[in-house]
Amino acid sequence: MATFENTLTIERPIAAVFTYLAEFENIPRWNYAITETRKTSAGPVGVGTTYLQTRSIPRPAVEAFEVTEFQPTQRLRIRGQLGPFPAVVSYDLESAANGTRLRNTVELGLPGPLRLTGPVVTARIKSAVRANLDVLRQLLEA
Template sequence: MELLAQQARFTVIKEIIRIPLIMNISHNIVITRPLKDVAAYLSDIANDSVWQEDVLKSAVTSQGPLGKGTSGYEIRSVLGFPMRTEWIVTLYEPEKRLLFASTNSAVPYEGSMEFEPVEGGTRLRYRFSTKAEGIAGLLDPLMEFFFGFRFRANLENLKTILEKSRPGA
């Protein structure tokens, strides 16, 4: 009887760990630069390691200009450990939006950058979501806080870089 109770508890725990947890991060920032400048900077994948402190390296692996189907990778420091992810652009509308999704990652993700002209500059909407299972899923609330903090810091860094690079600044 005790063995059956233990097996039942184990089955329940195993099922709880399998429940996928979704992390959604969304931030908006206004950068006092023309939309074309902001979009051009963010469309150059080589800049990812400049404005994102935790990106160690990023590169495009496909041929041709940036567009739907463009693929690449990044190596990001996650809690001090290098993590390589591969991604693909799923939608690209120049100077409007860029959607991307992981193709090979420990935790699958998707995200978007949307550009909107506003008085005095550009509003950037950056969204990122993951679906984690197992131990990573159980750590989701902690990871959402950590990554939310990192994304805000990275966007503030982006704003600083772009606003300081203005002619005459």
Template sequence: MTHVDVRVSTTIARPRAAVAAYAADPDNAPEWYANIDSAQWRTPKPLAVGSEIDFRARFLGRGLAYTYRVEEYVPGERLVMATAQGPFPMRTTYIWADAGAAGGPATRMALRNDGSPRGFAAIIAPLMEALMRRANTKDLVRIKEILEASPAGG
């Protein structure tokens, strides 16, 4: 079985609580994820284990609709969401850690997408992995720009 595992990270010059609160809010996803067009809550807010969010996105020139279910959530530390739908069941993990030094607060944000594509998606898995890595890297650049430009944290 083919497995895709993409891991990227960046350091954001903002306190961990601010970075995590912004990144973990699905309502903010279309602002910092280039390929996500919308996020709609299926379950009541706030975010918690069991929350479900419908996303509409674009990848490889195609529109995608999928539902993420929160599997694990430790505010300010870790968020794990997964979808079992479509040709590419995937899990997305965010991890936030303090990275500041004497210069002030900073956060190391890691983003991981992993899953086992099926059918045609499995055949093009190496291409998908490269494209996902490039997209995830751009997304982290974008969230870093947003959060570092805003004293309120986004």
């Protein structure tokens, strides 16, 4: 298991940031590797809600994920696939003087031979996630 974290401040109210993140169909707008995200379960978003998303990078794939924590304006957590990796992704939000502090934590399972290249792979993914989060920040601040 490899874990990394990115933290940034978004100059928007915490409720607006949470609402945007909780609409997982928004992911393709700020994550360059995802071309589509769609809900596959009925009802409002909450614990147990499931999604399928289409990934274009590093190779085309369809991935499933499930919401495992849903605490409005505080925390979102999902479990599923990030490319070839089983992953848990958390978004923790707190009010900051000029908006919202967003901490994104990613826990990657490193199966088989990927364990040997874990540090290199993790560093690359962390950098890509950071770039995506910066796009998210720009979208929300526009």
